[in-house]
Amino acid sequence: MENKLSVLEDVYAVIEDRKANPIEGSYVCSLFQHRKGMDKILEKVGEEAFETVLAVKNGEKDRIISETSDLLFHLLVMLSANDIPLEEIAEEFKGRRH
Known part of the structure; x- marks a missing residue:
């Protein structure tokens, strides 16, 4: 059975790769550079957090999904820029479950 949330790990891996191996024209690289x-x-x-809040306020499900995706993407870039792997976030969540 496929873990649908593994896409976050895949996106994070691409972000990490772009950070280590910049590609001209890459949006991720432009953020780092x-x-x-x-x-x-x-x-x-x-910006993406604000747009997500507005989408929720307006009850626009498609926009909520789209803006949340944008927000998560930029949060992943932020984590990568601070050398924080997703595993550390997962461990934090695990610690909060008790």
């Missing part, structure tokens, strides 16, 4: 660095990544996280 932006002259403002972390500020640009955090700006995108904030």
Whole structure:
């Protein structure tokens, strides 16, 4: 049985690869190489969080899904930029289950 959430690991792996092996024209690479660095990544996280909140407020399911996907993507970029693997986030969640 396929773990549908493994796509997050796949996306994170691509982000990590782009960080280590920049490809010209890659959006991920542009975030890592932006002259403002972390500020640009955090700006995108904030922008996508706001857009997600608005979609929820307006009850727009398709937009909620789309904006949440954008938000999760930019959160993964933020984690990668801070050298935080998904496993550490998973461990944090596990610790909170008790």
